[in-house]
Amino acid sequence: MSPNRRTSWFLVAFPVVWLCFAWRAQAGEVAKPAPRIPWTTPFVTGSPEPPPKYKSVRMFPNVQFRNPVTIEMPPGDPRWWVSEPEAKLYVVTPTEDGGRADLIADFNRDLPMTGKEGEKLRVTYIYGVAFHPKFAENGRVYLAYTVVPPKPGVHLEDGTRVSCFQVTPGEIPKIDLQSEELVITFHEGGHNGACLEFGPDGCLYISTGDGGEASPPDQRNTGQDNSDLLSCILRINVDEKEPGRNYLVPKDNPFVDVPGVRPEIWAYGLRNPWKMSFDRATGALWVGDIGWELWEMVYRVERGANYGWSVTEGPQPVRVDLPAGPQPVTPPLLALPHTAAASITGGFVYRGKKFPELVGKYVFGDWETHRIWSLVPPERNDASDAKSLELMDLSAPSIRIIDFGQDHDGELVILDYDAGTIHTLERNDAAERGTRPFPRTLSETGLFASVEKHEVAAGIVPLKIAAEQWMDGATAERFVAVPNDGVIRGHRVAKQTPGSMFRRHFEFPKDSVLVKTISLPDEGTGERPRRIETQLLHFDGAQWLGYTYRWNDAQSEASLVPEEGDEAIFAVKDARAPGGGRVLHWTFSSRSQCMTCHTPWAESMLAFNSSQLLTPLAGEAGNRLDQFEQSGLLVRQEPAKAPPKNQSRWDEESVLVPPFDESHSIEHRARSYLDANCAHCHRFGGGGTAQIDLRAGIPVERTKLLDEVPTKGELGLKNAKIVWPGNPYRSVLFLRMATCGRGRMPHLASELVDQQGLLLIEAWIRLMSKEPGGDEFMYNAVLSATAKMQGREARRGLLAPILNDLGGTLYLARVLDRGRLRGELAEDVVALIGEQSDPDIRNLFAAHLPAPPADRVGTVPRPRLVLNLTGDPARGRELYQTSKTLNCRVCHRIGNEGGVVGPELTQIGQRRRRDELLDSLLNPSSVVxxxxxxxxxxxxxxxxxxxxxxxxNANALTLRDAKGDVHEFAVKEVEELKPQRASIMPEGLLKDLTLQEAADLVAYLESLR
Structure with missing residues (x-):
């Protein structure tokens, strides 16, 4: 399998499969646009943040490998050992003319292997290389490698192997492959781990993955099952043997005497621990563990610890249906969200001399984002310190980091998988000299001839897409800016992931910019657009980065929003809202929020992709890509290989259409709407925790939507499915779109329901079955009877059964939205809903209820509105102690006062920053x-x-509820005990507080030191 820690994904998703297929012909001849004018003012360059202090510099100019995997230096020898695919091993010798690489082992050539039935096996990768501490004396090297049978998709229970080999020293060392002594084996699969390290105690430590593919998570249910060797760190003594084993299990291993647990296990609950190392000074073991959909983890491993996979992925619950292991879950020392990292590569605690300021810091990186960080280890190996770690970017993203190496002096090298080169860190002279200032206003970007008139500069072309995102009623204007005479190159590629489609990959020149200006209708007229923000997606030559510019009230200029983002309140015209207007809380995305959607799996560009641009243009021949090609902005690059037979079918399915253009089918429009609004997250590897794929090119039966039980909870909807064919009112996807509160989708930067989009998805779900859901007949009958009744109280009685069922409430809200309720009946329903205390009910009718005051936190909170205020700790303390709405003292203890249902808050301000405290209040279930x-x-x-x-215990269990009351149960009384994804602290706790009250409460918690 591949060395990428998401190995199953990497083998199929990253390599380009070149296919010869002409661009899909459109009917009619494409009218050739006017020749392209160069854009000569590309001033968007560099970064608004200070340049990194270090840069990666290539070593050994004459040495280059094909997709190397691991790099190690033997004791007493200044040469590097590097492995390549197909289990080839090289030694790199430094020379005056740029180094030399010599092949010293080729498994498939020199050590052919056969399976139990005589079938030929292929050695794929050498994942781990570890030299015995006395290597200079005994010549023993340990290799972790994988073998696979010729049949694709078949994995071997003993396919990952750790063996000892004898090395003969010399100018070019020789490995005697025939000297192999098999030490230990475990299952080969997508996640193998298979890093090897000798510890300060002389024992060999081995990392193992869960043996599965990227998704679904932990298919073998092994993360918390210690009866096998998977998802673990193993510790064995290879200098001694015991009966039946070529090693000895140390007696001080934590599970030696635990029945049903493999004694080799040192720690467990890891998904795919990719690269580990020991700190030379302290002996601490550090591991980088590849996450699943949301987080990448760093652990400082402790004896006997349980790190949670797959019950948890870092801070988020995943497989809550699985029984946890015997130890409580130890949170990661550091959990990086997928906005920052996507496939972590563990490194080393720096102990070199070249950079004194880095000594003692853990240096590690990320395969996908190409970033390298250092962090200062906290004194305690405690999650309470994890969010406050000092994390620093060391260099500009430039290399795909597959492994780190450490030489005898403690200096680090970095192995680049893509280029196959070896690099080291040097000080960045540019950091001292400074670079061209990043534009702080739109006028400084060179993108506009007139910012005030919103007229773009010559050479910048408009971009129109097929399916727009919902932006709370706002509209967007888009442009493409390619510097000077540069061109976009479109490659025909295929992702062979499950349910994938053929697509086109676009390569942009450095400093290209995609521009998007968002406008809202003006409150006074409802017609003249008011520009709110302009978003830039800038390609710095290595990656796409997002920036937001906020327009001033005079509409004459827009200024760069701070790195952490910002928020504002706008009044907008809404004819359906009481009074004809509504207050809108607007989020200006932070840099990291931009990258939440613009992920590597979505190829960073959500608008400039073949699905959006291959759509035939209304009233014109051809499509947008044809026009770009004719103008000279775009160049197609096609390989010389015949296309697969089904290619045109995939093309047709993957093209988006305008969701509200009724000339297309409801299914095609609905799938296009979900693709544009949801698929950047809800796709293979996209970060959405629900295991659904909403890309339009995926056949609906493979999206994991239909008749699937929602893994993130039913949100109060009884007998729910993600999509219940024929029944939108039992479909969680529909409920998430219809609500303004808890569980709303899209969850970022939107708080109003898209009524037109909701109507489309409702119609699509109905069409999936000729027999709509049975409850709807009952709802219709109740509503018909209610309409005939006279008097509000009589109507209340009939409507009660509908309102006791969230599915019925959703139905009632949709009937009201569509205008089927009129006159007194509509007034009665709105009045009845206004009296409801249940926020889940009120949130479905938000468009018909009076808007909450603008100064309230509300059901869709905007953190920056709170953080922009100065809080008063004294007022916050009074609120904490007296508010019956918050009721904090029931669950939390401060000093000697309060409950013990939730975490103690006595010194919470010492462990959490202000923004982290607010986030824990607004999103209590994000980290539990x-x-x-x-x-x-x-x-x-x-x-x-x-x-x-x-x-x-074995006989009883005790549960403490949210009120602090204790409930005891004998084991024989319990039918089921099931962990929940949600925190016991309720969502929306602050919704009725004013923004100032929320700021006061946070200030009080921050003062607790």
Whole structure:
């Protein structure tokens, strides 16, 4: 399997499969646009943040490999050992003329292997190389490699192998492959881990992955199952042997005497620990663990620790259906979101002399984003310190980091998988000299001839796409800016991931910019657009980065938003809202929020892709890509290989259409709408935790939408499916689009429901079945009877059954939205909903209820509106102690006062920054301390209670609910005990507070030191 830590994904998703296929011909001849005018003012360059202090510099100019995997230096020898695919091993010798690489082992040539039935096996990768501490004396090297049978998709239980080989020294060392002594084996699969390191104790440590593919998570259910060797760090003594093994299990291993647990295990609960190392000074073991959909983890590994996979992925719950291991889950020392990292590569604690300022810091990187960081290890190996770690970018993203190496002096080298080259870090002279200032206003970007008139500069071309995103009623204007005479190159490629499609990959010249200006209707007229922000997606030569510029009230200029983003409040015209207007809370995205959507899996560009641009143009021949090609802006690059037979079918399915153009089918329009609004996250590798793929080119039966039980919870919808064919009112996808509160999708930068989009998805779900959901007949009957009743109280009684069911409430909201309720009946329904205390009900009718005051936190909070205010700790303390809405003291203890249902807050201000404190209040379920995870208990007599598991033994368990009350159950009384994804702290706790009150509360918590 591939060395990418998401190996199953990497083998198929990253290599380019070149296919010869002419661009899909359109009917009619494409009218040739006017020749392209060069854009000569490309002033968007560099970064608004200070340049990094270091840069990567290539070593050994004469040495280059094909997709190398690992790099190690033997004791007492200044040469590097590097492995290549197909299990080839080289030694790199430094020379005056740029180095030399010599092949010293070729497994498939010199050590042919056969399986149990005589079939030929192929050695794929050498993942780990470890030299015995006495290598200079005994010549023993340990290699971790994988073997696979010729049949694709078949994996071997003993396919990952760790063996000892004998090395003969010399000018070119020789490995005697026939000397192999097999030490230990485990399952070969997508995630192998297979890093080898000798510890300060002389034992050999081995990392193992879960043996599975990227998705679904942990197919073998092995993360918390310690009866095998997977998802672990193993520790064995290779200098001694015991009966039946070519090693000895150390007696001080943590699980030696635990029945049913493999004694080799040192720690467990890791997904795919890719590269680990020991700190030369402290002996601490560091591991980078590749995450699944949201997080990348760094661990300082402790004896016997459980790191949670696959019950958790870092801070987020994943497989809550699986029983946890015998130890409580230890959170990661550092969890990086997929906005920053996407496939982590573990490194080393720096102990060299070249950079004194880095000594003692852990240096590691990321395969996908090409970033390299250092972090200062905290004194305690405790999650309470994790968010406050000092994390620093060391160099500009430039190389695909597959491995780090450490020489005898403690200096680091970096192995580049793509280029096959070896690099080192040097000081960045540009950081001292300074670079051209990044434009702080739109006028400085060179993108506009007139910012005030919103007229772009010569050479910048408009970009129109097929399917627009919903932006709370705002509209967008888009442009493409390619510097000077540069051209975009379009490559025909295929991703062979499950359910994938053929597509076109676009390469842009350095400093190209994609521009998007967003405007809202003016409150006064509802017609004249008011420009709110202009977003730039800038290609710096290595990656795309997002920046936001906020327009001033005079509409004459826009200024760069701070790195952390910003928020504002706007009044907008809304004819359906009471009073004809509504207050809109607007988010100006932070740099990291930009990259939440513009992920590497979405190829960073959400608008400039073949699905959006291959759509035939209304009233014109051809499509947008044809026009770009004719103008000279775009060049097609086609390989000389015949296309697969089904290529045109995939092309047709992957083209988006305008969602509200009724000349297309409802299915095609609905799939296009979901692709444009949701597929950047809900796709293979995109970061959405629901295992659905909403790309339009995926056949609907392979999207994992239909009749699937929602893994993130039903949100109060009984008997829910993600999509229930024929029944939108039992479909969680539809509910998420219809609500303004908890669980709303899209969750970022949108708080209003797209009524037109909702109507489209509703119609699409209905068409999936000729027999709509049975509850709808009941709802219709109730509503018909209600319409005939006289008097509000009589109507209340009939509507009660509908309002007792969230699916019925959703139906009622849609009937009201579509205008089917009129006159007194509509007024009665709105009045009845206005009296409801349940936010899930009120949030479905938000468009018909009076808007909350603009100064309230509300159901879709905007953190920056709170953080921009100065809080008063004294007022916050009073709020904390007296508010019956918050009721904080019931669950949390400060000093000697308060409950113990939630984490203690006595010194919370010392452990959390201000923004982190606010985030924990607004999003309590985003990170749940395992000690305070919520469980649901169902008893044999049908009772269901939820709370924190206070105590559990073989005979009984104790649950503490949100009020602090304790409930004891005998084990024989419990039908089911199930961990919950949600925190016991309710969502929307601050919604009724003013923004100032929220700022005061945060200031009080920050003062607790």
């Amino acid at each position: 301390d395992p000690k305070f995870a919520m469980y649901a208990v169902q008893t044999v007599d049908g009772r269901v209670l939820s709370g924190v598991l206070a105590e559990r």
